[in-house]
Amino acid sequence: MGKEWLWWLGEFGLAATVTIIAGFVTRDVPISILYGLFVGTVFFVLREHRRVVSQHERQVFEMKNEALNLPPTFTHLEIIDPNMRQLIEHERSELLRLAKEIAEGKILLRSRPVWQIINVFHKLAKPGDRIITTNTGGHPTRMPNWDIVVQTDFELADSGVDFTRIFIEPANATPEFKKRLKQQMDYQKERIKVRHIKESKLPSGVLQNAMLMVDKYCGNVIFGTGSSLKQPVIEEVQIISNQEELKKIKETMELVLKLSEEYK
Numbered sequence: 015m016g017k018e019w020l021w022w023l024g025e026f027g028l029a030a031t032v033t034i035i036a037g038f039v040t041r042d043v044p045i046s047i048l049y050g051l052f053v054g055t056v057f058f059v060l061r062e063h064r065r066v067v068s069q070h071e072r073q074v075f076e077m078k079n080e081a082l083n084l085p086p087t088f089t090h091l092e093i094i095d096p097n098m099r100q101l102i103e104h105e106r107s108e109l110l111r112l113a114k115e116i117a118e119g120k121i122l123l124r125s126r127p128v129w130q131i132i133n134v135f136h137k138l139a140k141p142g143d144r145i146i147t148t149n150t151g152g153h154p155t156r157m158p159n160w161d162i163v164v165q166t167d168f169e170l171a172d173s174g175v176d177f178t179r180i181f182i183e184p185a186n187a188t189p190e191f192k193k194r195l196k197q198q199m200d201y202q203k204e205r206i207k208v209r210h211i212k213e214s215k216l217p218s219g220v221l222q223n224a225m226l227m228v229d230k231y232c233g234n235v236i237f238g239t240g241s242s243l244k245q246p247v248i249e250e251v252q253i254i255s256n257q258e259e260l261k262k263i264k265e266t267m268e269l270v271l272k273l274s275e276e277y278k
Contacts, residue, residue, distance in 0.1 A: 097138045097231070128235075131251050135233045136166050136225065141174030144228040146267045148221060150182045150213075151198045168205040178207040180274050182222055185213045199277045211221045211274035220266050231255050232263050 139145055147167075171177040181199055183192065199208050216222070223235040232254040254260060 017143065025133075105215065128251060129163055132235070133163050133166055135231075135251070135253060136163060136170065138231065139170050139175050139227055143227060143230070144269065145170070146228065147177075147179045147224060147225040148182055148267070148270065149179055150184055150222050151195055164202065167202075167229040171206045174276075176207075178209065178271070179194065180270055181208065181210045181277070182216065183210065183212050203277055208277040209271065209274040210277050215273055217266060217269050217273070220270055221263065226267050227259065227262060230258060247249055 039179075078088070167177055167179070179202060181195060183195060187195070199210060202208050207266075221232070221234045224232055226232045234252045234254065236250050236252055254263070
C-alpha cells in the first residue's frame with residue numbers, strides 16, 4: 015500500500031511541477047493549471063500502461079512456471095544444480111508450445127536442434143575451468159551449425175578456459191575423411207589445444223564424442239544405430255553430473271591425453 019501511495023504522490027508532484035513552471039512562463043494561472051493537468055494526464059496514462067504491461071508479463075511468467083510445475087519440483091529435490099536447472103528451463107519454450115498446440119488440437123512434433131543444446135551446455139564453462147573433449151570430426155554433414163559450437167569453444171578459450179580437443183581418426187576413415195579431419199584440426203589449433211589419436215589406440219570405454227568439464231559435468235553425444243561416417247545421426251545428448259561416473263570418465267580422458275599426440 016505504501017508503494018502505491020508513493021506512486022500516486024509522484025504523479026501528483028509531476029503535474030504540480032509542470033503547473034508551476036507553466037505559471038512562470040505564461041503568467042496565466044488558469045492556463046498553467048490546465049497545461050499541468052494535461053501533461054500530468056499524458057504521463058499518467060503512459061506510465062500506467064507500462065506498469066500494467068509489466069505486471070501482465072510477470073503474471074504470465076509465473077503462470078508458465080506453475081503450468082510446467084518446475085518450482086514445486088525443484089523445491090522438493092534436495093540438491094538442485096543451478097546449471098542443470100538452466101538447461102531444463104532452456105527447454106521450457108518448447109514444452110509450452112506443445113501444451114498450447116495440444117489445447118488447440120493441432121500438434122507439430124519437433125525437437126530443439128541438437129547443436130543448440132550442445133552450445134548451451136558448452137556455455138556453462140567458466141574462466142578457470144578445464145575442458146577435455148573427444149571428437150571424431152571430419153563429416154561434411156555431421157551436425158548443422160557445428161561451426162557455431164566451435165566458435166563458442168574459441169570464446170571460452172579466450173576467456174580463460176583451459177580447452178583441449180582430441181580428434182579421433184576412425185579405423186575405417188577414408189582418404190576424403192582424413193582430409194576433412196586435417197582441415198578441422200588446422201582450423202581449430204589456432205585458438206584451442208588440439209591433439210589427435212587413431213581409434214585403434216583408444217582405451218576401452220572411452221566416450222568418443224564427449225566434452226568433460228573436469229570435476230563438474232560430462233556431455234556425451236549419442237548417435238543412432240544407423241549412423242555412418244557419411245551420414246551420422248545424432249539421437250540424443252546425455253549430460254552426466256554423478257561424481258563417481260565423472261571420476262571414471264576423468265581417468266579415461268587423462269589416459270587418452272597421454273596416448274594422443276599434439277597436433278602442430
